[in-house]
Amino acid sequence: MGVSTRTSALDAVVFGVDVQSGDVRGDAPQYAVVAFDGEHIDRDVVSRRKLRRLIDREEPAMVATDNMYELAADKDALVGLLRSLPAGTKLVQVTGAERPEPLSRVAARHGVPYGKKPMKEAEAAARLAAANVGQEVTAFSDTTTVKVSRGRSTGKGGWSEDRYTRRIHGHVQNKARDVERTLDDAGLEYDADRVEKYGGLSRAVFTVRARPEDIPVSRSRSGDVRVEVERERRDHVLVGIDPGTTTAVAIVGLGGEVLDTLSTRTADTAAVVEWIVERGRPLLVAADVTPMPETVEKIRRSFDAAAWAPERDLPVDSKQHRTREVGYENDHERDAIAAALFAFDDREDQFERIARKVPPRLDRGEVTARVVAGEDSVETAIEALTDDESDEEEESEHDPRELTEEEKRIKRMEARIERLESHVDDLKETIAAKDERIEEYEAELSEARRQERREARERREVTRLERENERLERQLGEERERVDDLEGKLERLKALWKLDHSDFADVADGREDLVPVKVVEQFTKGAIEAADESYGLAPDDVVFLRDASGAGRSTAERLADREPRVVLRQGGLSEAADEVLFDRGIPVAPADDVTIQEIDDLAVARDREVGAAIEDWEDRAAERRKDRTGEMVDRLISEHRAAADGERGEGTGTGD
Numbered sequence: 001m002g003v004s005t006r007t008s009a010l011d012a013v014v015f016g017v018d019v020q021s022g023d024v025r026g027d028a029p030q031y032a033v034v035a036f037d038g039e040h041i042d043r044d045v046v047s048r049r050k051l052r053r054l055i056d057r058e059e060p061a062m063v064a065t066d067n068m069y070e071l072a073a074d075k076d077a078l079v080g081l082l083r084s085l086p087a088g089t090k091l092v093q094v095t096g097a098e099r100p101e102p103l104s105r106v107a108a109r110h111g112v113p114y115g116k117k118p119m120k121e122a123e124a125a126a127r128l129a130a131a132n133v134g135q136e137v138t139a140f141s142d143t144t145t146v147k148v149s150r151g152r153s154t155g156k157g158g159w160s161e162d163r164y165t166r167r168i169h170g171h172v173q174n175k176a177r178d179v180e181r182t183l184d185d186a187g188l189e190y191d192a193d194r195v196e197k198y199g200g201l202s203r204a205v206f207t208v209r210a211r212p213e214d215i216p217v218s219r220s221r222s223g224d225v226r227v228e229v230e231r232e233r234r235d236h237v238l239v240g241i242d243p244g245t246t247t248a249v250a251i252v253g254l255g256g257e258v259l260d261t262l263s264t265r266t267a268d269t270a271a272v273v274e275w276i277v278e279r280g281r282p283l284l285v286a287a288d289v290t291p292m293p294e295t296v297e298k299i300r301r302s303f304d305a306a307a308w309a310p311e312r313d314l315p316v317d318s319k320q321h322r323t324r325e326v327g328y329e330n331d332h333e334r335d336a337i338a339a340a341l342f343a344f345d346d347r348e349d350q351f352e353r354i355a356r357k358v359p360p361r362l363d364r365g366e367v368t369a370r371v372v373a374g375e376d377s378v379e380t381a382i383e384a385l386t387d388d389e390s391d392e393e394e395e396s397e398h399d400p401r402e403l404t405e406e407e408k409r410i411k412r413m414e415a416r417i418e419r420l421e422s423h424v425d426d427l428k429e430t431i432a433a434k435d436e437r438i439e440e441y442e443a444e445l446s447e448a449r450r451q452e453r454r455e456a457r458e459r460r461e462v463t464r465l466e467r468e469n470e471r472l473e474r475q476l477g478e479e480r481e482r483v484d485d486l487e488g489k490l491e492r493l494k495a496l497w498k499l500d501h502s503d504f505a506d507v508a509d510g511r512e513d514l515v516p517v518k519v520v521e522q523f524t525k526g527a528i529e530a531a532d533e534s535y536g537l538a539p540d541d542v543v544f545l546r547d548a549s550g551a552g553r554s555t556a557e558r559l560a561d562r563e564p565r566v567v568l569r570q571g572g573l574s575e576a577a578d579e580v581l582f583d584r585g586i587p588v589a590p591a592d593d594v595t596i597q598e599i600d601d602l603a604v605a606r607d608r609e610v611g612a613a614i615e616d617w618e619d620r621a622a623e624r625r626k627d628r629t630g631e632m633v634d635r636l637i638s639e640h641r642a643a644a645d646g647e648r649g650e651g652t653g654t655g656d
Contacts, residue, residue, distance in 0.1 A: 012061035013037045013450070015054075016126025017071065018118040020045050025073040032118035035060070036126040037453050043119055052084065057442050059086040064129035066095045066103040066121060068137050082137065083230050087212035094125050094134035106133065138277070144229060146183075146190075146206040146217050148176045151226040152428075166199030171224040173200030179217055179227070183208060186216050222436060223429050236365035237280035239305070240340030241287060243295040247272060248332035251279050252340040254351055254365060258326050261333045269295065273302055283369040286343035288314045288335045306373045308343035347372065354378055491535065515610060517542045517568070517596055517603035520559075523551035523577065528558055539563040542610055544596060544603060548573050556580035566614050568594055568605075582621065589613035 014036050022029035031051050035042040035058070046054065055063060065071060068091060072078035082091060095101050107114035107124045110133055114124045128134060150168050176194065183190050183206060190208040194201055208215055212229050220227045237259065240250040248263040249272060260279050267275070276282060276299075285300035286308040287293060292300070300307050319338035326341075328334045344351075354371055357378045358364045363385070370381035520531045523545050531537060541564045548569035551559075556577035559567070567581065568591040581588050593616070594609045 013058060014126045014130045015058075015060045015063045016122040016124070016129070017051065017063060017065045018122040018125065019070050020118045024070055032122040034119065034122040034126045036123070036130055038130060039457065040453065041123065043123075045119075055089060056084075056086060057439075058446050060089055062090045062092045062129045064092045064094050064125040064134065066093070066125055067100065068093045078137070087215075087218075087229070091137040092129045092134045093137055094128040096135060144208045144210060144212050144215055146179060146208055146215065147203065147228040147230070148172060148179055148201075148205075149203045149226050149228070151221050151224050152425075165197075168224045169197045169200035169202055171200070172202060172204070175225045175227065176201055176204035179204070179206060182216055188215065221432075223432055235280050236283045236369050238340045238344055239276055239282045239285045239299075240336040240338070240343065241272075241285060241296045241299060242332045242335040242339065243293050244332070246330070246332045247295075248330070248336040249276060250333065250336040250340045251276070252337075252344055253280075254368060256341065256344045256348065258337055258341075261328060261337060263330055263333050263336075269298060273299060276303075281365075281369070283365070283373050284308055284343055284347070286339040288319065288339040288342070304373060308339075308346065310342060314338060314342060358382065488533070513607050514604045515542055515607045517544050517605050519544045519546060519598070519603050522547045523549065523555060523559075523569075523573075525555050525558055528555070528562075532562075537562040537564070540565040542566055542568065542605060544568045544570075544591060546570055548577075550574065551577040553577070553580055557584075560584040560586050566610060566617070568596070568613070582624070587614045587617040587621075589617050 016034040016036065018032045020030040020032040029048055031046055031048065033044050033046055033051060033054065063071075063085070068078060071091075072081045085091065093100065095103055095106055103121055103124060104114050106112075106128060110128060110131060112124050112127045112131070114120060150172055152168065180192065188208050188210050190206045193205045193207075195203040215229065217227065217229060219229050236254060238252040238254070240252065242248040246263055246265050247267065248261065250261050251259040253259050262272075262275055264272075282300075282303045282305045284306045285296060285303065287296045288310065290309040290312060292307055292309045297307070314335075319334060322341050322345075323334050323337050326337055328337055350372070351368060354368050355364055358367045359382070366385060367378065367381045370376045370384070371378055376384070518531060518535060518537060518541050520543060521527045528537070537543070539562065541562065543559070543562075543564040543566070545567060548567075548571045551574055553576045556573075557580055560581060564586060566587040566589060568589055570591045573581070573588065578588070590613075593613045594605045596603050596605050
């Protein structure tokens with residue numbers, strides 16, 4: 001049994017398996033089973049039979065264990081297990097090949113939780129296999145046998161009648177045609193071997209040059225027809241081994257041809273065994289010295305192969321002569337090749353006798369292995385491998401004489417038995433149909449569970465992405481606010497820079513006399529706020545109202561709150577606005593009194609002109625305050641006189 005290095009783990013369900021109780025060589029071992037899909041864990045304790053049913057139903061990507069012989073008692077049982085696995089399911093030994101490490105050590109190295117209880121070991125095996133740890137157990141070539149045969153016997157009784165036999169063979173033939181069409185549609189190469197019987201076929205065997213997972217035909221059993229899909233094991237070979245510091249191995253076919261050689265100073269026994277398994281099934285292991293070295297004997301026992309060693313050590317000149325037509329890299333390979341070829345020479349006559357006796361439809365290598373390694377006779381081996389297709393119908397001679405009462409009674413009983421057997425067959429078909437329906441429901445349930453797991457993963461991923469999207473949107477909003485703030489600062493810096501680097505040609509010599517002028521397009525609250533947001537309105541600013549009309553008291557108060565140095569107006573102020581600005585001591589002057597020069601959205605004026613406009617306003621303001629004071633005095637005098645006249649009038653009236 002061999003193991004090959006895997007390169008990737010599948011994104012699917014993985015089964016981890018460990019013996020819970022009992023002995024795998026006994027009748028009723030119990031297994032701890034863990035199903036792991038990368039996120040969820042399902043646990044159960046099942047019998048061997050239920051474990052096989054679980055694997056068939058769920059079709060996991062891998063069945064993982066720390067020891068492949070916990071699932072099979074010996075090599076033949078392991079081969080049977082591998083044959084029974086679904087096409088897409090691999091058997092993986094997570095602890096390595098022929099010299100496995102302790103599971104605890106492998107789990108610790110890969111950071112996988114581990115416990116000594118069987119269920120914990122099964123979980124560790126599942127997690128390790130899902131993480132691409134371990135090696136796949138293999139024993140097959142890339143050739144698959146698809147066998148279509150009868151699903152029920154045509155023994156004596158009601159089933160031996162022509163109509164039953166003809167019906168069964170007709171169904172087998174129809175199914176074989178369906179399989180053949182499927183293989184043709186898939187473009188697969190195959191050889192077909194058909195056994196014709198009364199009414200159709202009793203069996204059709206298709207040898208397909210492809211792996212089971214690449215063949216669109218699955219195992220099934222329905223009433224009269226059974227379909228089996230099995231991957232073929234590799235061919236039987238002879239193996240020659242020369243052990244030592246440099247170990248050499250030679251693979252020789254049953255025809256005496258050298259198929260492959262290996263020489264290595266680093267590979268251990270396990271690696272050598274794996275190399276051999278990848279190239280065939282050894283039925284005989286040979287050495288060039290006697291007795292057989294212990295290392296060679298150990299490899300031989302691992303395959304249950306026959307042993308061959310010469311009566312005395314093979315001379316160098318004999319080995320050179322026997323390998324003269326074979327290419328090799330060194331003396332070690334020569335000795336391994338010589339051992340295998342001398343073993344072939346010794347057994348060649350036996351191989352030929354076996355080949356002559358083996359029927360064409362049987363595997364000559366399998367018969368040879370049973371004879372050479374199992375020490376069976378050729379006849380016994382053939383009999384064991386032959387599928388008894390004997391279904392010749394017994395023909396009875398009927399005398400034309402009249403039947404006796406006893407014979408008539410027997411005839412009636414036979415007819416009754418036939419009817420009962422026919423009814424039993426109908427009931428069996430009903431049961432088979434129900435069993436198939438149950439299997440379909442179980443398959444649908446398994447698929448629904450797989451779909452539910454996929455949808456759950458998708459929902460979790462969508463939720464994660466939505467949260468991430470919300471976080472990014474919040475971050476984007478914050479960044480936009482930050483950009484707006486920076487753009488405002490940039491605009492203000494731009495204004496200052498332009499002022500400091502003004503290129504007015506006519507004032508270039510007196511640039512230090514310039515002051516910035518902040519333009520407000522209209523004397524409205526909105527325009528004031530817009531100017532404030534654009535470049536800021538601060539105390540002692542020179543403000544230019546491009547259109548000073550229309551403002552009321554509240555608008556004028558909002559501008560006065562900024563405490564500008566002077567307000568240069570274009571157009572007339574309303575009486576209410578003028579009154580507010582005057583009362584608040586805000587100088588107001590016509591814009592025409594100051595030379596204002598604009599570039600883009602900025603404006604400047606000469607500081608001395610601004611100062612002159614302010615002085616002029618102060619003069620006017622003084623006169624206005626003086627006039628207002630005179631008016632107030634006149635009003636008080638008038639009010640006093642009016643009050644005095646009123647009092648005199650009241651006194652005169654009383655005297656009358």
